[in-house]
Amino acid sequence: MDCSSWINTSLDLNINPHRLHEEVPKKEVENNFFSLGIKKPSVKEESSGALVEELKRVSAENKKLTEMLTEMCENYNALRSNLMEYLRKNPEKELSSSKKRKSESSNNNNSIPMGVNGNSESSSTDEESCKKLKEEIKTKVSRVYVRTEASDTSLIVKDGYQWRKYGQKVTRDNPSPRAYFKCSFAPSCPVKKKVQRSVDDQSVLVATYEGEHNHPHPSQMDVTTGSNRGVTLGSASLTSSAPTVTLDWTKSKSSTNSESKNIIPKIESPEVPQVLVEQMATSLTKDPNFRAALVAAISGKMLHNN
DNA sequence: CGCATTTGACCTGCGC
DNA sequence: GCGCAGGTCAAATGCG
Numbered sequence: 337m338d339c340s341s342w343i344n345t346s347l348d349l350n351i352n353p354h355r356l357h358e359e360v361p362k363k364e365v366e367n368n369f370f371s372l373g374i375k376k377p378s379v380k381e382e383s384s385g386a387l388v389e390e391l392k393r394v395s396a397e398n399k400k401l402t403e404m405l406t407e408m409c410e411n412y413n414a415l416r417s418n419l420m421e422y423l424r425k426n427p428e429k430e431l432s433s434s435k436k437r438k439s440e441s442s443n444n445n446n447s448i449p450m451g452v453n454g455n456s457e458s459s460s461t462d463e464e465s466c467k468k469l470k471e472e473i474k475t476k477v478s479r480v481y482v483r484t485e486a487s488d489t490s491l492i493v494k495d496g497y498q499w500r501k502y503g504q505k506v507t508r509d510n511p512s513p514r515a516y517f518k519c520s521f522a523p524s525c526p527v528k529k530k531v532q533r534s535v536d537d538q539s540v541l542v543a544t545y546e547g548e549h550n551h552p553h554p555s556q557m558d559v560t561t562g563s564n565r566g567v568t569l570g571s572a573s574l575t576s577s578a579p580t581v582t583l584d585w586t587k588s589k590s591s592t593n594s595e596s597k598n599i600i601p602k603i604e605s606p607e608v609p610q611v612l613v614e615q616m617a618t619s620l621t622k623d624p625n626f627r628a629a630l631v632a633a634i635s636g637k638m639l640h641n642n
Numbered sequence: 643c644g645c646a647t648t649t650g651a652c653c654t655g656c657g658c
Numbered sequence: 659g660c661g662c663a664g665g666t667c668a669a670a671t672g673c674g
Contacts, residue, residue, distance in 0.1 A: 501647055503666060516665070520646090530665095648671070658660090 481534070482541040491515040491531040493543040496553055499529055510535050522551040 482493050491504075491513070499517035506513045512533035519525040527547040534540040 504648075505664065508663065653666075
């Protein structure tokens with residue numbers, strides 16, 4: 337599988353990979369957003385020149401990032417094919433490899449699964465990671481990282497499904513409480529979700545999904561096409577190899593007051609195929625609520641600037 | 643009043 | 659067997 341075929345590297349995303357886990361100043365985001373093609377009605381010549389400069393700068397940055405992304409994809413592909421080759425040669429038993437091979441397996445086990453999962457449990461031992469990996473494969477576990485306001489104490493990750501909270505616990509490895517949810521959309525649905533704040537970054541919620549939904553996504557219930565996976569952010573569409581998706585609610589809050597389904601996800605892993613990304617974009621742009629919210633946000637910003 | 647959430651109690655698995 | 663930690667249950671509570 338060619339990674340570059342999943343990710344359209346020509347996407348005009350003004351992202352900075354060095355800041356993925358930092359709080360990007362909202363003002364800067366807004367400025368960048370508005371410097372990308374939306375002109376204020378009464379723009380002076382000076383500011384338009386500055387805008388052009390900014391646009392050039394952003395384009396250059398974008399190009400650079402595109403190259404970086406391509407390179408990253410190539411590296412990922414190489415690692416992935418290595419892993420596949422490795423697993424072909426050493427089926428099954430490698431996942432439960434003995435302690436003897438600890439030093440040998442550590443490199444492989446750390447590089448690939450961490451890359452796929454992108455989680456922050458790097459401190460766990462190889463044995464533990466093997467066990468976890470095995471469990472994840474068995475129970476179809478996926479993690480979703482959601483950036484929220486650090487002051488937001490609620491452990492709510494809106495993914496479109498209906499969840500019923502059935503417990504909360506403070507765990508040893510993390511001072512933040514962990515909330516336990518069951519899917520309440522269908523009584524027989526076995527899917528569970530654990531939500532806890534990241535130890536590293538309190539503004540990041542880590543949602544761990546276990547199992548697969550045995551019912552369609554609620555948002556698909558009133559959508560005629562069954563291919564609208566774009567808004568499906570639950571485990572069903574993301575569990576193939578425990579991928580990681582980061583959603584940034586804080587930025588969305590700063591730009592619109594729209595509902596959670598209007599959030600544009602920030603994909604942290606190339607595991608999410610290009611098709612999915614495109615479908616997400618399409619479903620968002622087709623969504624009248626999203627468009628209305630966007631228009632409101634833009635006009636509001638323009639009024640604010642004037 | 644019904645439903646969701648909270649929270650302390652209980653259960654279970656694991657390491658020593 | 660015991661203690662600990664994570665996970666689940668269920669009564670109490672709150673909210674619409």
